[in-house]
Amino acid sequence: MEKLLIRDLTKTFPAGRSNKDRITVLDNISLTIRENEFVSLVGASGCGKSTLLSIIAGLQSHDNGDLKVDGNDILGPGADRGVVFQSYTLLPWLTARKNVEFALEATGHSKSEIGDIAMSHLKLVGLEPFAERFPAQLSGGMKQRVAIARALSYKPKLLLMDEPFGALDALTRVQMQELLTDVWEREKLTVIFVTHDVEEAVFLSDRIFVMASNPGRLKKIYDVSLPRPRTPDTPRLPEFAQLQAEVLGSIRSEMRDR
Numbered sequence: 001m002e003k004l005l006i007r008d009l010t011k012t013f014p015a016g017r018s019n020k021d022r023i024t025v026l027d028n029i030s031l032t033i034r035e036n037e038f039v040s041l042v043g044a045s046g047c048g049k050s051t052l053l054s055i056i057a058g059l060q061s062h063d064n065g066d067l068k069v070d071g072n073d074i075l076g077p078g079a080d081r082g083v084v085f086q087s088y089t090l091l092p093w094l095t096a097r098k099n100v101e102f103a104l105e106a107t108g109h110s111k112s113e114i115g116d117i118a119m120s121h122l123k124l125v126g127l128e129p130f131a132e133r134f135p136a137q138l139s140g141g142m143k144q145r146v147a148i149a150r151a152l153s154y155k156p157k158l159l160l161m162d163e164p165f166g167a168l169d170a171l172t173r174v175q176m177q178e179l180l181t182d183v184w185e186r187e188k189l190t191v192i193f194v195t196h197d198v199e200e201a202v203f204l205s206d207r208i209f210v211m212a213s214n215p216g217r218l219k220k221i222y223d224v225s226l227p228r229p230r231t232p233d234t235p236r237l238p239e240f241a242q243l244q245a246e247v248l249g250s251i252r253s254e255m256r257d258r
């Protein structure tokens, strides 16, 4: 079943002072993402990955085209979509638990239900023992786990992630990738994941969408047929290196053509 449908999406931004001069940053994008699929968006810097993600999140408007989640038009942000950014976006004056609870306040649950939901999601990301710590007392990986717990706590079925592990060291990053695939499988999520790291995209994804720039558009879609569950041995498979090289080649050829 399809989770997200995008048809002929176009987005422009003002190019100068006048609102008449506009630059097209996303040009005629059409794509379908299936339920429970893990899709990565890759492409050269400035090709429009973040803009596309934030339009799907309902945080930015678009000029033309249709976007539907579960058959419903995207008209703004909604609880059907969870968002995790590279910067941790936690409220520094609230503990990990309170950060998750705060996001649940508008959901209509009782106070004790909110407490239970927050703790169960902190547990899901392995942070139960750190629930009463403030963001400043947590490592980067822990902060990002709180952000993931918060995004998952209102049970979105579509998780939108913009370079979520970009600020983490290599080892923490690998641990977070494993945590994410685990949560994705358990919670039957659909994930759209923006990354600059092609190895990360190959490790995590069912499909990789390569975007081209000026204007931003879909260039090529790669199927990742590597076996699941992915393990620390997966990157050693010859197909892994081959696909990684192909995707990198596709991004680089576009950069050369610019």
Ligand SMILES: Nc1ncnc2c1ncn2[C@@H]1O[C@H](COP(=O)(O)OP(=O)(O)OP(=O)(O)O)[C@@H](O)[C@H]1O
Pocket: 013, 014, 025, 043, 044, 045, 046, 047, 048, 049, 050, 051, 052
């Ligand atoms: N608010 C804005 N006003 C004008 N132009 C913008 C605005 N936001 C983004 N752009 C332009 O839109 C294009 C796409 O930006 P976007 O951040 O989506 O790219 P990206 O692929 O996510 O880049 P990166 O990989 O560097 O994060 C860029 O040329 C950028 O300069």
